[in-house]
Amino acid sequence: MAIKLVAVDLDGTLLNSGNAILPETLRTLQVAHGMGIKVVLASGRPLSGVMPFETQLGLEGSKEYAVVFNGAVVQDLSGKVLMSQEMDYRDFEVMLRLQRLAHVNLHFETTERFWTLDRDLSVQMQINAALTDNEIRVRERKEIPQDFTCPKGSDQIEKLWNSIPYWAFESYDIVRSLDNCIELNGIGASKGNALMNLAERLKISPEDVMVFGDQGNDVSMFENPSFKKIAMGNAIEDIKEKADFVTDDNDHNGIAKALKKFVI
Numbered sequence: 001m002a003i004k005l006v007a008v009d010l011d012g013t014l015l016n017s018g019n020a021i022l023p024e025t026l027r028t029l030q031v032a033h034g035m036g037i038k039v040v041l042a043s044g045r046p047l048s049g050v051m052p053f054e055t056q057l058g059l060e061g062s063k064e065y066a067v068v069f070n071g072a073v074v075q076d077l078s079g080k081v082l083m084s085q086e087m088d089y090r091d092f093e094v095m096l097r098l099q100r101l102a103h104v105n106l107h108f109e110t111t112e113r114f115w116t117l118d119r120d121l122s123v124q125m126q127i128n129a130a131l132t133d134n135e136i137r138v139r140e141r142k143e144i145p146q147d148f149t150c151p152k153g154s155d156q157i158e159k160l161w162n163s164i165p166y167w168a169f170e171s172y173d174i175v176r177s178l179d180n181c182i183e184l185n186g187i188g189a190s191k192g193n194a195l196m197n198l199a200e201r202l203k204i205s206p207e208d209v210m211v212f213g214d215q216g217n218d219v220s221m222f223e224n225p226s227f228k229k230i231a232m233g234n235a236i237e238d239i240k241e242k243a244d245f246v247t248d249d250n251d252h253n254g255i256a257k258a259l260k261k262f263v264i
Helices: 023-034 047-057 089-102 123-131 158-163 166-171 191-201 216-222 237-242 254-262
Strands: 005-009 038-042 065-068 073-076 081-084 106-109 114-116 136-138 152-155 172-178 181-186 209-213 228-231
Touching: 005 023, 005 191, 005 216, 023 038, 023 047, 023 254, 038 047, 038 191, 047 065, 065 191, 073 191, 081 191, 089 106, 089 166, 089 181, 114 123, 123 136, 166 172, 172 216, 191 209, 191 216, 209 216, 209 254, 216 228, 216 237, 228 237, 228 254
Parallel strands: 005 038, 005 209, 038 065, 114 136, 209 228
Antiparallel strands: 065 073, 073 081, 106 114, 106 152, 152 181, 172 181
16 A cells, blocks of 8 residues: 555544643654645634644645645645635625524634624633634624635534534534534535545645545545545544544554554
8 A cells, every 4th residue: 555645633533632742643753744745734714724734743734735624724834725615705694594593602714813793702602712823803793894705614512413404414524523513615625625625736646645534524524435544433423434444543543553554
């Protein structure tokens, strides 16, 4: 197997339950990178939330890449946007309609910051902002400009999921990235599509791409028949069913074990 690109989800995959990269996983990914394999972090987070782990891995500069906002944006690690699929003010209004169905917190993520109309911030929204090193701007609806764009919106939680109308799933890419978070992107904006576009840009065949994931926002990577698909031991069943191999969980070096088995 001639794997040339390894795409790794962040939360629940690269990071253990303590939100850290295990030493053996870190060493193994560094070995893979030293062999000339591109290591690409693919996350729902913005680049600011990915960069601390890129730095740990020793990845930097314009020749290294990250898939962020669940695939709505691909950037090199110098910050340059290579691909972006943003939503506009009309989408902003649609998401406000969905929010009213369940009275949940809603925020909109851009490459610079989080935006919300909610004066009472949920604990989860504050955690998300802290984890991604982003500020939160609380604004009135009238303060949001008509030319507002964003790659992703995020909502909390079960009540909303059960009340989302069918037309919304036809108009947006909607996934549950965590038990307490629903993420909405423009239709076609997914980690799977972003990785295909990045692989084409790098002239890497899809058969030479290996992906690791565990949650709903990783499913698009596991629907590509050409990728080598590795599910974490802690992955949801939908991911495990689509995987070529199920490795150990994120607390027991699942990534390192799979790389040693198939690549290194």
